[in-house]
Amino acid sequence: MTPAESARTEPVTAAHAAALDAADPLARFRKRFVGAEDDLSYLDGNSLGRPLRITAGRMADFVERSWGGRLIRGWDEGWFEAPLELGDRIAAATLGAAPGQTVVGDSTSVLLYKLLRAAVDHQAARDPRRREIVVDRDNFPTDRYLVEGIAAERDLQVRWVQAPPDAGVSVDVLGEAVGEQTAVVLLSHVAYQSGHLVDVGAVTALAHEHGALVVLDLCHSVGAVPVELDGWGVDLAVGCTYKYLNGGPGAPAFCYVADRHQAELTQPVQGWMGHADPFAMVPGYRPAEGMRRFLTGTPPIVAMQPIGDMLELIEEASIEAVRAKSVALTSYAIDLADELLAPAGVTVGTPRDPALRGSHVLLRHPRMREVVAALWARDVIPDFRNPDGLRVGLSPLSTSFTELHRGLRAVADLLPPRPAVGL
Amino acid sequence: MTPAESARTEPVTAAHAAALDAADPLARFRKRFVGAEDDLSYLDGNSLGRPLRITAGRMADFVERSWGGRLIRGWDEGWFEAPLELGDRIAAATLGAAPGQTVVGDSTSVLLYKLLRAAVDHQAARDPRRREIVVDRDNFPTDRYLVEGIAAERDLQVRWVQAPPDAGVSVDVLGEAVGEQTAVVLLSHVAYQSGHLVDVGAVTALAHEHGALVVLDLCHSVGAVPVELDGWGVDLAVGCTYKYLNGGPGAPAFCYVADRHQAELTQPVQGWMGHADPFAMVPGYRPAEGMRRFLTGTPPIVAMQPIGDMLELIEEASIEAVRAKSVALTSYAIDLADELLAPAGVTVGTPRDPALRGSHVLLRHPRMREVVAALWARDVIPDFRNPDGLRVGLSPLSTSFTELHRGLRAVADLLPPRPAVGL
Numbered sequence: 041m042t043p044a045e046s047a048r049t050e051p052v053t054a055a056h057a058a059a060l061d062a063a064d065p066l067a068r069f070r071k072r073f074v075g076a077e078d079d080l081s082y083l084d085g086n087s088l089g090r091p092l093r094i095t096a097g098r099m100a101d102f103v104e105r106s107w108g109g110r111l112i113r114g115w116d117e118g119w120f121e122a123p124l125e126l127g128d129r130i131a132a133a134t135l136g137a138a139p140g141q142t143v144v145g146d147s148t149s150v151l152l153y154k155l156l157r158a159a160v161d162h163q164a165a166r167d168p169r170r171r172e173i174v175v176d177r178d179n180f181p182t183d184r185y186l187v188e189g190i191a192a193e194r195d196l197q198v199r200w201v202q203a204p205p206d207a208g209v210s211v212d213v214l215g216e217a218v219g220e221q222t223a224v225v226l227l228s229h230v231a232y233q234s235g236h237l238v239d240v241g242a243v244t245a246l247a248h249e250h251g252a253l254v255v256l257d258l259c260h261s262v263g264a265v266p267v268e269l270d271g272w273g274v275d276l277a278v279g280c281t282y283k284y285l286n287g288g289p290g291a292p293a294f295c296y297v298a299d300r301h302q303a304e305l306t307q308p309v310q311g312w313m314g315h316a317d318p319f320a321m322v323p324g325y326r327p328a329e330g331m332r333r334f335l336t337g338t339p340p341i342v343a344m345q346p347i348g349d350m351l352e353l354i355e356e357a358s359i360e361a362v363r364a365k366s367v368a369l370t371s372y373a374i375d376l377a378d379e380l381l382a383p384a385g386v387t388v389g390t391p392r393d394p395a396l397r398g399s400h401v402l403l404r405h406p407r408m409r410e411v412v413a414a415l416w417a418r419d420v421i422p423d424f425r426n427p428d429g430l431r432v433g434l435s436p437l438s439t440s441f442t443e444l445h446r447g448l449r450a451v452a453d454l455l456p457p458r459p460a461v462g463l
Numbered sequence: 464m465t466p467a468e469s470a471r472t473e474p475v476t477a478a479h480a481a482a483l484d485a486a487d488p489l490a491r492f493r494k495r496f497v498g499a500e501d502d503l504s505y506l507d508g509n510s511l512g513r514p515l516r517i518t519a520g521r522m523a524d525f526v527e528r529s530w531g532g533r534l535i536r537g538w539d540e541g542w543f544e545a546p547l548e549l550g551d552r553i554a555a556a557t558l559g560a561a562p563g564q565t566v567v568g569d570s571t572s573v574l575l576y577k578l579l580r581a582a583v584d585h586q587a588a589r590d591p592r593r594r595e596i597v598v599d600r601d602n603f604p605t606d607r608y609l610v611e612g613i614a615a616e617r618d619l620q621v622r623w624v625q626a627p628p629d630a631g632v633s634v635d636v637l638g639e640a641v642g643e644q645t646a647v648v649l650l651s652h653v654a655y656q657s658g659h660l661v662d663v664g665a666v667t668a669l670a671h672e673h674g675a676l677v678v679l680d681l682c683h684s685v686g687a688v689p690v691e692l693d694g695w696g697v698d699l700a701v702g703c704t705y706k707y708l709n710g711g712p713g714a715p716a717f718c719y720v721a722d723r724h725q726a727e728l729t730q731p732v733q734g735w736m737g738h739a740d741p742f743a744m745v746p747g748y749r750p751a752e753g754m755r756r757f758l759t760g761t762p763p764i765v766a767m768q769p770i771g772d773m774l775e776l777i778e779e780a781s782i783e784a785v786r787a788k789s790v791a792l793t794s795y796a797i798d799l800a801d802e803l804l805a806p807a808g809v810t811v812g813t814p815r816d817p818a819l820r821g822s823h824v825l826l827r828h829p830r831m832r833e834v835v836a837a838l839w840a841r842d843v844i845p846d847f848r849n850p851d852g853l854r855v856g857l858s859p860l861s862t863s864f865t866e867l868h869r870g871l872r873a874v875a876d877l878l879p880p881r882p883a884v885g886l
Contacts, residue, residue, distance in 0.1 A: 100522055
């Protein structure tokens, strides 16, 4: 691209991005992250969040003082309670959930298996005609694969729904699919590709009208979009801590089970840590009271350490302020796309109404696979999603407007405007 | 105890312990562990191994340079392969298993669920009459609870076997239980309480004669007792990395599936990381070739970091040398128990033949619960196991003879000799 072509795309200037940063009330948080000073445009915090600077020292300190210093005594001095305590802390800071309903452990996929199995087995026991799991075709692969596996092993049906192009899952989409045959509706709060945000309260009300349970996947919202699990009446939920909760690659997941369901639901992966009295080591599995019954093996204490560092920032900033910055960032991304990328044929696959989207923006173009590869070589890091999507992931506390501007300018450099037709 | 009573128990002297340390060819490894210089007798390395000193820096470095520096790019630069590569490394150093049969991930309990389900579902599909899981009553709680849960959900029977008092599971014990109705035999290589070591080769041959599959739990042997999974013909195995592999509290587990079974076994927790092409995110679950199909969610990369540090020591020392020190330590523990504790009525619940035991020693006495509590208050850390057991866990590369001596002297201080009958 020549300087003249580049100039054509002003007034979306770097100076404007800098002004947005200067006016950002949360800008001060960014320097607490590793790499904030690097010349990198990191637009993939929705896949893997940056570590906090404090996390490196915390991990070393944990190894030397907690693990090394306390050794097995650590279990009596906090580790045994840690899955519940960290769960409560996630719940308070990000989930709109009262204590005693959230635990940390396993991977999202394993927790989703346990909750879905608990839910469908309970529903089938109540009413053998409830043999359908409703899930949308655009849901994240793990969610779809797990549902298919569970349906096969429990002799259930999968009822697929499909949102219209450029829309998300809604009461309209689910209306025809949910009925007296529905055991469970599995939904993602924010769609992993398009970023559509589901009206969970409305969808949950619909499901409940028909006696179905709602299992909500929070992977693409928790930590960036306010969640009101108790207020919405959600039954069960799972979520991830390595995206907007910055827990590190493969960090443990969390799950939520509403108080009212805890005594009636049991999950099938009956390990010792879900037992009512794990250290008695008695014959016969008896599920613990409360959320502990959703644990299975020894809790991942080392891997849980980084999560609290990000929660501290969210607690300090408040999830509402985080959401406000997320909306500002996604709005700016869409503005930049309209100005810089639409001339090249890039389309925005994410809702333009901020109330309808999460914290990432999908940009579509037939050449996006090669564009993303070229961006990575230039230290601009979004991710690619089949077949033609570039996801701009905007982690509100670690992403600057300047970095976002630089990233989308780089996309524009790689996708010159199409010549006008007929010229 | 008076000094006169204390003197009675010589010649089991501290000087002798020091001489054993001086003659120990592996003594040099101990100083590489955190806390080696502390005045602590740590006899619970079979529950939670000490961290290596190098691990603290490795964790900080991982946070700053790998996670923080490479961010999402880390998945393309090694993390995606890490569960298989670390699995192969564990296999080579400790399992007697060729590459391509071991992966790291999840907890032991979750992996055991996945492998047991894969095995029993496969067996039932081959021959619907194979509806029994054979397991011993002395097996670790998680193993027993999981088997009961799977039996209930898959409509199978649990066939419990019971080893005689003071013996372990053997061909004799299993002979009557294993037959054409057996789907799976689940065994622990080393019994978590008594320390009995199973002759896995013999038991596996028996199971195979009857068409049953063997699932081996290596939690209490891996890293301390040589394992020959390929040589013994074991079908499936799981193990833990926070005991003798010093991975830290709640470190991820590993599982082994013999080459010959990989294509025919599928596990039920169908997450995206077990898919043949995880990042294609296509409709429909298709299990990956090879060991990747036993993965489910995003691999726990942060939590995997410490494991390599201990493997490096085992590779340097060799598992055979580790075993030789383990035998020397357990023998010394039994000698000390005979000299110092038998007069108080303490009995040894672990085989006296070193070929029949793992790397911990069970000492039994009706007052052991209170004794262990009192020991902890004195910085002597074994663990207690219901109803009357003190376990002396001896992690060969981090435990000194002096520390063991000090610990069992402290037990003797708390359990004075019984007065002779009739006096």
